[in-house]
Amino acid sequence: MAKTRELCKDIRDKIVDLHKAWMGYRTIGKQIGEKATTVGAIIRKLKKFKMTINLPRSGVQCKISPRGASMIMRKVRDQPRTTRQDLVNDLKRAGTTVSKKTISNTLRRHGLKSCSAHKVPLLKTAHVQACLKFATDHLEDPEEEWEKVMWSDETKIELFGLNSTRRVWRKKKDEYNPKNTIPTVKHGGGNFILWRCFSVKGTG
Template identity: 30%
Template sequence: MPKTRNQMQETCLKIQILSQEGYSCHQIARKCRCSPSAVGYTLQKYKRTNSLEDKPRSGRPRVSSARNDHILIHMCRENLPMTSQELQQQWSNQIGVQCSTRTVCGRLLDHGLRSYKAAKKPLINERQRLARRRWAQAHKNWTNWTARNWKKIWWSDESSFQLYPPPDNVRVHKRPGKALSPACTVPTVKHGRGSIMVWGCMSAAGHIPLCVSGQLYTY
């Protein structure tokens, strides 16, 4: 198993201490379980730099500048469902620098934009959204209801089975806490060029049989 950075630094420190105690390179190598050449290199490095720390390395220069990164983030926010491959192609064409999709993902992660599966929500307009909010605020005290109150409630819902359902693999780049933002969701409708509607209802007393429309709705 290769040694970690901390283990290597501990070995170098041990080599330096044993050398000060008068041990030879071969004796130090046996005690530290390394080669005599590694012991000699470590001691020479300490004499030359008076330190056992590695010098900072410059590394590979960044492909993009801070301005180019800002362009990428702006492109992603303008169209959150864009894939990394699409962003990479458009970004490379705009800044004139070839880069990989891994670079694009790294830049997005640096700005807190991760790839998530888009949530599916019904397609509603602003008026319907405000009406739902007013209804929820008017009934926010339901936690004080008793079991007798809840027995008076009937729960009903409907759903449709579509011949052409919406795609299930849409992903968006977003920050945590933005899952239900309109730009991060896939709108769903009760038709898909052909669908059958199913309606059901239940209460504390039981449920009724499902009502299936025998008509095929086409659009």
């Protein structure tokens, strides 16, 4: 059902004044350019509530309780790759039956959205520590030193098939949190390695 237009205060007050002057609904409607049913609704509201303004609407009640919302938020924070069906099943076991659409709406209200997980190199703890040490050791290096450095990297391009894509629930700022990424390794068949480099002189 389409949302009806709300009459302004001046028109509602005019309807009340004409009604007090013993005019009928149809006559009032013709005079102000509104339907007789609209005029009748205003008058009935006046008699019942002693006012003509629209009362606050309660809206649709959320099917997931605050406790249930906290439960699924905790599950998603710990396991971002949790699917909506997993959450539906968790709530069902807790005594609440909802749809996957309701799960999506609840997570979005808490600032989360479903995104494709970024693929990042699989790094061991030693690799992470080595990268951090390199960054801290060279933090104060002058710009001239970096002009002598050439950066390189490689990537694997699949010839057959596609790398799997997984979706995670996350906030925008958490896209590279390890829990929200898919580690990749450079091995396997049906692919080739592309190597590139760049420096202050350009690309290679």
